[in-house]
Amino acid sequence: MRLLTLLVCLFLIVTGALAADPPPPNSQPGYQAIWFELGQKSEFGDKYSGGLGTYTAKHRPIAIHSAEAQKTFFVYGGAKDQKRYLLNMIGYYDHVTNALGVPVVVHDKQGVNDPHDNSSLSIDDDGRLWVFVSGRGRSRPGFIYRSEKPYDIHSLKQVFEGEFAYPQPLWLSGSGFLHCFTKYTKGRELYWNTSADGMTWAEDQKLAGMGGHYQNVEQQDGTVFMSFNYHPKGNVDKRTNLYFLKTLDGGATWKTVDGQAITPPLADPQCAALVRDYESEGRLVYLKDVQFDAVGNPIILVVTSAHHQPGPGGEPRIWEIVHWEGAQWNFHEVTRSTHNYDMGQLWVEGDTWRILGPTETGPQRWGTGGEVALWESMDSGKSWVKKKQLTENSEYNHSYVRRPLNAHPDFYALWADGNPDTFSPSKLYYTDRDATSVHEMPYWMPLDK
Numbered sequence: 001m002r003l004l005t006l007l008v009c010l011f012l013i014v015t016g017a018l019a020a021d022p023p024p025p026n027s028q029p030g031y032q033a034i035w036f037e038l039g040q041k042s043e044f045g046d047k048y049s050g051g052l053g054t055y056t057a058k059h060r061p062i063a064i065h066s067a068e069a070q071k072t073f074f075v076y077g078g079a080k081d082q083k084r085y086l087l088n089m090i091g092y093y094d095h096v097t098n099a100l101g102v103p104v105v106v107h108d109k110q111g112v113n114d115p116h117d118n119s120s121l122s123i124d125d126d127g128r129l130w131v132f133v134s135g136r137g138r139s140r141p142g143f144i145y146r147s148e149k150p151y152d153i154h155s156l157k158q159v160f161e162g163e164f165a166y167p168q169p170l171w172l173s174g175s176g177f178l179h180c181f182t183k184y185t186k187g188r189e190l191y192w193n194t195s196a197d198g199m200t201w202a203e204d205q206k207l208a209g210m211g212g213h214y215q216n217v218e219q220q221d222g223t224v225f226m227s228f229n230y231h232p233k234g235n236v237d238k239r240t241n242l243y244f245l246k247t248l249d250g251g252a253t254w255k256t257v258d259g260q261a262i263t264p265p266l267a268d269p270q271c272a273a274l275v276r277d278y279e280s281e282g283r284l285v286y287l288k289d290v291q292f293d294a295v296g297n298p299i300i301l302v303v304t305s306a307h308h309q310p311g312p313g314g315e316p317r318i319w320e321i322v323h324w325e326g327a328q329w330n331f332h333e334v335t336r337s338t339h340n341y342d343m344g345q346l347w348v349e350g351d352t353w354r355i356l357g358p359t360e361t362g363p364q365r366w367g368t369g370g371e372v373a374l375w376e377s378m379d380s381g382k383s384w385v386k387k388k389q390l391t392e393n394s395e396y397n398h399s400y401v402r403r404p405l406n407a408h409p410d411f412y413a414l415w416a417d418g419n420p421d422t423f424s425p426s427k428l429y430y431t432d433r434d435a436t437s438v439h440e441m442p443y444w445m446p447l448d449k
Helices: 002-015
Strands: 035-037 049-051 063-066 071-079 086-094 104-108 119-123 129-133 142-147 156-162 165-172 176-185 187-195 205-208 215-220 223-230 240-247 274-276 284-292 298-305 317-324 329-337 345-349 352-360 371-377 385-389 397-402 413-418 428-431 438-440
Touching: 049 397, 063 119, 071 119, 071 413, 086 119, 086 129, 104 129, 104 142, 104 156, 119 165, 129 165, 165 215, 176 205, 176 215, 215 284, 223 284, 223 298, 240 284, 240 298, 274 329, 284 345, 298 345, 317 352, 329 352, 329 371, 352 397, 371 397
Parallel strands: none
Antiparallel strands: 035 049, 049 413, 063 071, 071 086, 086 104, 119 129, 129 142, 142 156, 165 176, 176 187, 187 205, 215 223, 223 240, 240 274, 284 298, 298 317, 317 329, 345 352, 352 371, 371 385, 397 413, 413 428, 428 438
16 A cells, blocks of 8 residues: 555656645746836937846845845846836845845736836845835835845835835944935935834935936945936936035935035035036936945946937947045046946945946947946056956847945846847846856746755
8 A cells, every 4th residue: 555655656746746845935937137118219229228127226235245144135127927017026146055046026016117116125134135116206106025034035025105216225234224215206306214123214304306316325334425416407318417425324414525514405506515517518427336435435436428318429428437535526537338328336345446337339339238348446446447348249238237235256246138229038147256257147947946
């Protein structure tokens, strides 16, 4: 009888009739990223389009390395059934096994196909994962999810719904969240709020409202740096100027780079926070990153341009380092590329500064992104050398190279690809610190992995 039972079980396993353990809830069969086009087209294509799973520059951070969990967690804009249908996804890279985990759906956008609704990520002192799902305009709300278990992507539950876009949550150890975000009030205006536990939030406070803004925020040991531009009369196609603020007390007070206190909301484009009046130079400003140098001074990475439309009319498109060295802002050119939305970021490792981004012309010349290269500076950003080209002869442009918070050498940067000229599949990639190889994340993978 026992032999018969064993034979029957063996038959069921072989034929697949006996199910294995069910896949984790909301798992997806691989890393499939969202493709998008804005629909604002001109002679040389769309204003921006292509593989935008790691979009935008104003969703920060999207990846965090946890030494405690020995994993790098990351969020991205996924695609349901390989279609233009946004799923807010989370995945991870396991530094023990050197393998990617099966990604999980955090939030189904119910037919939205726009990666402006992508997510940002945070991890609190207890190891709980927080996913901030962006809203859009004043009609699509934002959502906050928290994991019920530390470092567990499968236990994320919604804990908040409200009005915010371009979320940039900062977990300040010992005090809680400072959340910097955007509201579509009188243009895209900058706001912040705070929470000790992520569940109950203080009232939203406006930081800047000069017609509209985009921002980048970064924190180190409780000091928060913010760089932002402004949109004259609310026109995002005329984004210009560069501004900087900092807070050392979780948003209780905001100061200029030299310590001058400001009273928010800022309303004058010629305010004390102004770093450079690019508007008077006829230059547009596209924010890419903000960082700290070895002694705690701010560094800002931007691309400046002559026109908002793609094509040669926007040239020169200059990657610029803007560095405060204690008494003044200094400006240094890194390189030039072919699109306003060529997006890379800055890694500062003592005296070594590194930029990874699609600075090289790609197969779709005037489209978003290109081929990815690694640049290095050993003199505080004054001069740059292209150390290596990571991708070449690609089928599609690579775009939106992103830096994980506390980046681990084995999972140092991630990005997506896609055809900016026409709908295509979009894959995700990562590389190591030495850029020895580019790894394509599996587009398909078994759910029981």
